[in-house]
Amino acid sequence: MLATSFPKTGFPLTAVFAIMLGDSMLARVGITGPAHGFVKSYRRDPAGTVLFQTEALKKLWMQGPMLYLPSAGFSPCSRLYCADPQGAGARRVPGAGFPLFPWGPDSAYRCATSPMGRLAMPPAYNPGSLMRYRIPFNRPGLTGNELRYVADAITQGHAAGDGTFTRRCHSMLEQTLGVPRVLLTTSCTHALEMAALLLDFKPGDEVILPSFTFVSTANAFVLRGAKPVFVDIRSDTLNLDESRLEELITPRTKAIVPVHYAGVGCEMDAILDIAGRHGVTVVEDNAHGLFARYKGRYLGTFGAIATQSFHETKNVICGEGGAIVLNDPALVERAEILREKGTNRSKFFRGQVDKYTWVDIGSSYLLSDILAAFLCAQLERYDQIAATRKRIWECYNRELAGWAAAQDVQLPCVPPHCEQAYHMFYLVMPSLQARQGLIEHLKSQGILSVFHYIPLHLSRMGVEFGGQPGQCPTTERVGDCLLRLPFYNDLSGAEQAEVVDVVRQFECRATVSR
């Protein structure tokens, strides 16, 4: 064994990882994250324990990836073993959380518990930084069947788009939402781009959207030459302020794009009324709000088109992914063509034409069936995800209510006619200094909290479109003051209690007087 030492910690490189699996079950250990790779060399000890040399693992791990076990069907009692640093042999590290190898004082590596066993997690990382957090802001989770379905997608011989798993996702979403057609896409961004193509956006057309949103809500339309017109948000739900819409509509307005922030519905009655009177199409950006409802009706079923995200930070995930929801049946045929590189391949696959050809503009917007397989497993367990997230959200809301009132902090507002998606838990702090102060305070305890959108009208692109300070005052304040707390399906009760405790220690006044 090598006896050199690990540069940052002085930890000897003789450490090995061992993964105890059923004898024939280990296919390989994969590393995912910013660096991808497989650890190819391993050996078995006489007891059948698989031992990995860690050099390769460490090299990749340094960049903050996650260890995962893609072999189909490893046993429910699989455990990650950590070899004795001196190479004396594999030793089982008991308990739910265990160190895999020492990283530094904060290296409390945690395990995610899943029905498949425990997958070892390296310390969470903030993409783009090497800073590790004991409690990350987000951590993608498993509900049980994801890895098996991914393996099935490959072994059954159709890993490209529109295979069995894509069809299963389509029908689950269509049946639950009660809509004519849902098509999986590579992202919500691409679903929005498809919406702009479907509506034939041309240079000079205008689209009204909140300034407090993700860049893709605007960019998808700007890509077609459209001008984004930014509307401010309401100070309660942080959703587009419907009372400001009408003054922004011009003869060039082609669409309004409400964003259901945090999965709480926009005031759809008023928005649909205004849009209807002016002959403007509504496209719902429902990236946060899958299966949430407004007045009993699912978000994403109000506009002619809606878009969903299955990015790793969302409630239901597949890493990167999305969907376009088509509520107007007249849009379905062209949507299928735009999504399939401008060809009528979807019709060909259904046997409706004997060959397929180039019939329109388009791009490659369909999701691989490998990712659809992952998504399918998550959608099938949606009830479990929803119950977990509801519990986490309600715990934050209950436990932080007193502190928030005393500190003049705004907690999320969910109007009684909205059933929310429990997508995030945010705090609107009384000032930018208080927001930054709390982020730093949490960080000092190894907890990552993050701000959210920078107002689009004040971004470099937004200013090019005429955006000016003061144009959307609520957006500007919330852009400065909002902070999101760790929120993911595997957030444990102990982790959440710790976040709550650390938040409660924070006094806004201390930052104001500085």
Ligand SMILES: Cc1ncc(COP(=O)(O)O)c(C=O)c1O
């Ligand atoms: C409101 C909103 N729309 C669109 C997107 C883009 O989603 P995706 O990453 O799936 O492209 C996001 C991303 O978080 C978002 O917050």
